Amino acid sequence: MSDINVLTSQDVYEIIFRIFDVIKENEKYLTDLDAAIGDADHGINMTRGFKLATERLKELNPSSDVGTIFNTVGMALLETVGGAAGPLYGMWFMNMAQVVMGKSELDKKTIAEILEAGLKGVQDIGGGTQPGEKTMVDAIYPALEELKKAAEDESVSLLEALRRAAEAAEKGMKATIPMIAKRGRASYLGERSRGHQDPGATSSYLIIKTFYDYLKEKTGQS
């Protein structure tokens, strides 16, 4: 096993294309989840957003820094997603961009920092969203906690850190099932929102997991 300690800007560039594929593959799944407690457009909206994001990336100079890549993605999402996910995911990526402007490599610690900035953006735009409210935050927050722990621990590789983050995000996503929605259109349903997995937490998990899957493949482990 060759140890990879950083994600390069080229890796991040490829990960965005991978996220587009994953979102597209899960388009119907995300839209069906949204149909249960929202307005049945989450998969469609996210696919449209990441489609434009990849188109914009193709116009970028291939040696662009990570900040520029994230910013390009964030702007594309703001412009095209349309639903609440547009401002939320847009700010996620734009806040991450601010931390790594000019950088071409991300180590474990930096990845924890960007996710922290991204989560803050999501919480801000949502009006102070906390874990437990059946939103994207329920997937991102536990992933960040794992990443922060891993960043402090010399013995944990980048791959293992991302694996733990993805696993925590998945748990967080599943934990939204019994929750009552406190934000967004699902909150109008009150008690009836129970028993459904949150579509935003699901897309957030898919994004975080794609970082892990990409590196796992690159490392040649399975």
Added chain:
Amino acid sequence: MVGIVIISHSKKLAEGVKELVLQMVREGVKIEAVGGVAADPKALGTDPLRVKEAIEKVFDEKGVLIVGDFGSAILSARVALKMLPEEKRKLVAIANAPLVEGAFAAAVEASTGGDLESVKEAAEEARNLKKI
């Protein structure tokens, strides 16, 4: 005069509210309507970048009030605010108000020279308006 930005998921709804307001309040109120997603004219949604443009179009030294329908309209407004330079941002407020009644009450107050605070208050008080 305080400028007003109307945001709806539906472009038709946003423009309809603007039309209605302008028919009733004629004294040159500065009002912009934004709605829908440029990338897909059939889709309902809001676009923070166009909200920002609308704020800039009606920008006034007395301020700008945003009245949105719900959900992502408010989230888009928050993102648009973040994208404005600090000195403009502090002159923009988001109303916690019903769309039609709020926009109308805000326009009336703005057209009579109210400041941002009173225009926002007028919009928010519109929720108590009795129809019957």
